[in-house]
Amino acid sequence: MAARATGTAAVAVESKFSQLIRSGQLKSIDALAYGSFKGITGDDQCFSYKLSAFHAYGSHQAPAVSKTYNPDHYNIQHLLVNKPSPLWLSVFCAKVNGGNKKVIRTHMVRRIRTAIREALKNHDYDLSGKRISNSIGRGSKGEDLVGTMIISAKDKALTAKMDVLQDQAEMAVTALIRKFKLEREARHNSSNQNASKQNKGTPVEVKRVQMKNRAREKGGDTTVNSPKKKKNTKNKVFGGTVYQK
Secondary structure (H helix, E strand, O other): OHHHHHHHHHHHHHHHHHHHHHHOOEEEHHHOOEOOOOOOOHHHOOEEEEEEOOEEEOHHHHHHHHOOOOOOHHHHHHHHHOOOOOEEEEEEOOHHHHOOOHHHHHHHHHHHHHHHHHHHHHOOEOOOOOEOHHHHOOOOOOOOOOEEEEEEEOOHHHHOOHHHHHHHHHHHHHHHHHHHHHHHHHHHHHHHHHHHHHOOOOOHHHHHHHHHHHHHHHHOOOOOOOOOOOOOEEEEEOOEEEEEO
16 A cells, blocks of 8 residues: 555656646756856856746756656655745855865855845845745735746855855846746736637627627517528539539
């Protein structure tokens, strides 16, 4: 029984994961474009970043996601499908930028996360993308910030002043919020277009019949049925086909 329940859960996770991939709500980080810092040269940048208004999984998770025989295949998919945070934030530092000492790389990551946290707080979000409760009472809609932000630390993150790092974090967060709002407006416009298509007026021929029925009802006559297409029947004969109406 336990094995059957586990198999059923795995199938459900696989199905939901495939649905998210097909709908575009879950993507690979490789499909995301790098963000930009206007007016800041590459040597002065404290980090590089990728943004998406949808959720995206990292390159280190791709092998487990794509290969069903991978021992972590189910665990990674289950983690991605059931991840509760609206904003998926990941900050890392490679050895090529932070050196071999883990304590230094950890310090660089911590500085960037602190700057990102403050930038999100300025827009009434916490680090997970959820609205801060105090901001809802000030007139905010209370909508969470959904998306993905992948940040890679650079050498400058270790020596830059905190206000410089804070300014770059503000640029990245502002770009993410702008992308999220554009995607939300696009979904809203798409839903309105679909609704208008479904609520289009009745065909002209049907309207004409309805008007005739109203006129006949006033005069006490019988109603007129809606027009129907006549069916054609075929009789096969030698030398061709004869159509009878």
